[in-house]
Amino acid sequence: EIVLTQSPGTLSLSPGERATVSCRASQSVTNNNLAWYQQQPGQAPRLLIFGASSRASGIPDRFSGSGSGTDFTLTITRLEPEDFAVYYCQQYDDSLIYTFGQGTKLEIK
């Protein structure tokens, strides 16, 4: 089972700043099958990025994903107030056994 480790655990930034969240896998992620989700308090998660770098439908272009192999990054340029939330990475391998990272809380500084 692939273990995903996100860093930092908490990120304190101001609106308008740039956020960078890292996700490191314990082994190479098959076909860059890496997704990012956003979860607001009291809500279900929302898919942001799939395939490491493809934005899901309706996701603003200030969200971007990059990386390959074992190192992946979610970048949010020009933070908006609604972007302060918890972010998770998830890998999905060919055997259809998925795992999530432990989450990164993006809070207002």
Next chain:
Amino acid sequence: EVRLVQSGAEVKKPGESLKISCQGFGYSFAADWIGWVRQKPGKGLEWMGIIYPDDSDTRYSPSFQGQVTISADKSISTAYLQWSSLKASDSAIYYCARDEYAMDVWGQGTTVTV
């Protein structure tokens, strides 16, 4: 509109059985995988398993294998998550999600309190 609608909150006693549901609307339910995710209070997301409703091919996280059963009835576009004997540690919110190219559509969640 593609959506998943989950069954309502449950309050159960330890040792009781439970089956919660997730019904799909607006798409070909049988043709996309459906996954289940647990979230304990104040904690992160845990992937539990996934099912392909068309043939009921099912995969489980090693952490949940033998602890829960995932099933589906494609004739009524519904997936299920069930326990035969609940424990207090099963208290959580359980989400279902369609998995077309990642978990792109989510249910509203079902809160289970044991």
